[in-house]
Amino acid sequence: MITAKKSIRLITIILAVIATSSFAAPGDSTVVELHGHLRVEGNRIVDQHGEPVALHGMSLFWSQWMDQYYNYDCIKWLRDDWKCTVVRAAMAIEHDGYLDNPEREMKKITTVVDACIDLGIYVIVDWHDHHAHQHLTEAMAFFKKLATQYGDTPNLIYEIYNEPEKVSWNEVVKPYSQAVVSTIRAIDSDNIIIVGTPTWSQDVDVAAQNPLDCINIVYTLHFYAASHKQFLRDKAKVALDKGIALFVSEFGTCEYTGDGIIDHEELRKWMDLMDERKISWCNWSVADKNETSAALKKGASATGNWSDSDLSESGKLIREKLRAYKLETIKQK
Ligand code: MG
Numbered sequence: 502m503i504t505a506k507k508s509i510r511l512i513t514i515i516l517a518v519i520a521t522s523s524f525a526a527p528g529d530s531t532v533v534e535l536h537g538h539l540r541v542e543g544n545r546i547v548d549q550h551g552e553p554v555a556l557h558g559m560s561l562f563w564s565q566w567m568d569q570y571y572n573y574d575c576i577k578w579l580r581d582d583w584k585c586t587v588v589r590a591a592m593a594i595e596h597d598g599y600l601d602n603p604e605r606e607m608k609k610i611t612t613v614v615d616a617c618i619d620l621g622i623y624v625i626v627d628w629h630d631h632h633a634h635q636h637l638t639e640a641m642a643f644f645k646k647l648a649t650q651y652g653d654t655p656n657l658i659y660e661i662y663n664e665p666e667k668v669s670w671n672e673v674v675k676p677y678s679q680a681v682v683s684t685i686r687a688i689d690s691d692n693i694i695i696v697g698t699p700t701w702s703q704d705v706d707v708a709a710q711n712p713l714d715c716i717n718i719v720y721t722l723h724f725y726a727a728s729h730k731q732f733l734r735d736k737a738k739v740a741l742d743k744g745i746a747l748f749v750s751e752f753g754t755c756e757y758t759g760d761g762i763i764d765h766e767e768l769r770k771w772m773d774l775m776d777e778r779k780i781s782w783c784n785w786s787v788a789d790k791n792e793t794s795a796a797l798k799k800g801a802s803a804t805g806n807w808s809d810s811d812l813s814e815s816g817k818l819i820r821e822k823l824r825a826y827k828l829e830t831i832k833q834k
Contacts, residue, residue, distance in 0.1 A: 531621020532556075532586040538655040539623075539693055541717045544741045545779050546693065546748075549655075556623055556781040557826050558585035559796065559819070560751050562788035563629060564609050565593040565602070569803035570787045571609040576616040578805020579787070584823045587623040588613065589750055589783040591663070594630035600639060607643075611650070618656050625695065625750055625783065627660040633697070634668070634677040641684045652689025659685060660750055662697030664723060670699050670707045682715050695748045697721045702751075703729070706736040709743035719746040722780075725794075726771055727764035728757040734774055741778055749775060749782040754815045755793035759785065763793060763815060772822070784819045796820075 537549030548554040559579055561570055571590065579585040590613040592599055592606055599606040610626055617624035626647060628640055644659060651657045661681045665674045678696045685694060694717065698708045702721040712718070720740065724733050737747060752771070754763045775782055788795040796816030801807055812820065 533621045533623065533655055536655075538691060539658075539717075540691065541693065541719060541746045544744050544746045546719065546746060546781060553779045554781075555775070555779045556587035557823055558587035558589065558622070558783050559583065559787050559823075560589035560625075560627070560783040560785045561591055561613070562786040562790070562795075563591055563593045563596075563598070564606055565596065565598045567786075567788045567790070568609055571613050572803060573612070573616040573619075574804035575787070576613060576622075577620055578807070580620050580622050582805065582807075583820050584826065585622060586826075587625060587658070587781065587783060588617055589625040589627050589660070590614070591627045591629040591786070594628060594636060594639075595632065598629070599643070600636065603639075603643075607646075610647075614651055614657065618651075618654055622656070623658055624656050625658045625660050627663055627695075627750065629663045631664055631666055633662040633665070634673050637677055637680060640677075640681050644681055644685050645688065648685045648688040648692075652685070652692060655692075658693045658695060660695040660697075660721070661685075663721075663751070664701040665697050665699050666701065668699055670704060671711055674699055675708075675711065675713065678713060682713060682718070686715065691717055693717045693719060695719050695721050695750055701757075703733055703736065705740035705745070705747055706743070709740040709745045712745050719748040721751075722747045722749050723751045724749065724771060725753040725755060725757040725759075726768040727755050727762050730767050731770075734770065737774065737778075737780075747778075747780050749780055751783060751785045753785050753794040754818060758792075759794040760792040763818070768818075784815075 536554050539546050545553045590610050592610050614624050633640055698704045698720055702723040705720050705722050708720050722737055754768050755761050785794050789797040789799050789801045798811055801811040
C-alpha cells in the first residue's frame with residue numbers, strides 16, 4: 502500500500518522527469534532547432550523535414566559605417582523583440598571596407614555569426630559589393646575561410662555578391678558566381694548560397710534562363726517599394742515559374758536611394774507576393790541614419806532595448822510585420 506508521503510514523493514519524481522524530458526513546447530525551440538539545415542527544392546527553400554520555410558528579418562547596414570549594431574545584445578534584441586529569424590551582416594568591401602581592413606571587418610562578421618549561432622537564428626554573410634567580379638581573388642579567399650569556420654553549422658547562409666550593376670549575367674556575374682560557389686562547395690557541400698543578379702539584383706528572370714549547375718542555390722531579388730513596382734514583381738514571377746528560388750536579402754519600404762517616401766500600397770503588394778510564394782526577406786536596415794529606410798532614429802542604443810520613440814516610421818512598420826509572423830505560419834505550405 503502506498504502511503505500519502507510515498508505518493509507525494511512519487512508525484513514529485515514524475516513531475517521532475519517530465520520537467521527535464523524533451524516535452525518542450527515548440528515555443529521553447531529556437532528557429533534553427535525547429536528547421537535545421539535548409540535546402541532548396543524546386544523554387545522554394547525547405548527545412549530539415551522537407552517543409553517549405555520562409556525566413557524574415559533585418560539587414561544590418563554597411564559594416565564600415567554602422568558597426569555599433571554588430572554586437573550580441575543587438576542581435577538578441579532583434580530575435581526577442583523583433584522576432585527576426587534571420588539577420589544579414591552586410592560586410593562592406595570597397596569604401597574603406599574589407600579590402601583595406603580585412604581583419605577588422607572579419608571580426609565584425611564573426612561576432613554576428615557567433616551571436617546568431619548562440620541565439621539559434623539564421624545568419625546571412627553578405628559580400629556587400631557592387632563590383633565583386635573585380636575582387637574575385639579576395640572573395641574566394643574570404644568565403645573559403647568562412648566555409649571552413651562555419652560551413653558545418655545549419656545557421657550560415659552565404660551571399661556572394663550583393664548587387665552587381667549593369668553587367669552581363671552570362672559573361673560576368675555567372676562566371677564570378679561559379680568560381681566562388683566552387684570554392685565554398687569544396688569545403689561546405691550543402692549550406693544555401695544566395696547569388697546576386699545584374700541591375701542591382703533585379704534581373705532574376707535573366708539568371709533563370711541560365712542558372713548555375715549546383716544544389717542549394719537561391720537568387721537575389723532586391724526591391725525598394727516606392728521605385729520598383731509591378732515590372733519587378735513580374736520578373737520575379739517569371740523567374741519562379743522557370744524554377745529558380747529567390748531570396749529578398751534586401752528591400753526598402755521607400756525609394757531606391759534608401760530615402761524618400763514610404764509606399765504602403767506597393768509594399769503591401771510585395772508582401773502578398775513574398776508570403777504567397779514563400780520568399781524569405783530581410784529589410785534594409787538596422788541603422789540610425791537620417792534616411793527613410795533606416796529603422797532607428799539618431800542615437801538609438803547600440804544594444805537594442807529600443808522603445809517606440811527610438812524607431813523610425815519604417816522601423817515601426819517592419820517590426821510590426823515581423824512580430825505578426827508566427828512559426829506556425831512559417832511552417833504552413
Ligand atoms: Mg554545411
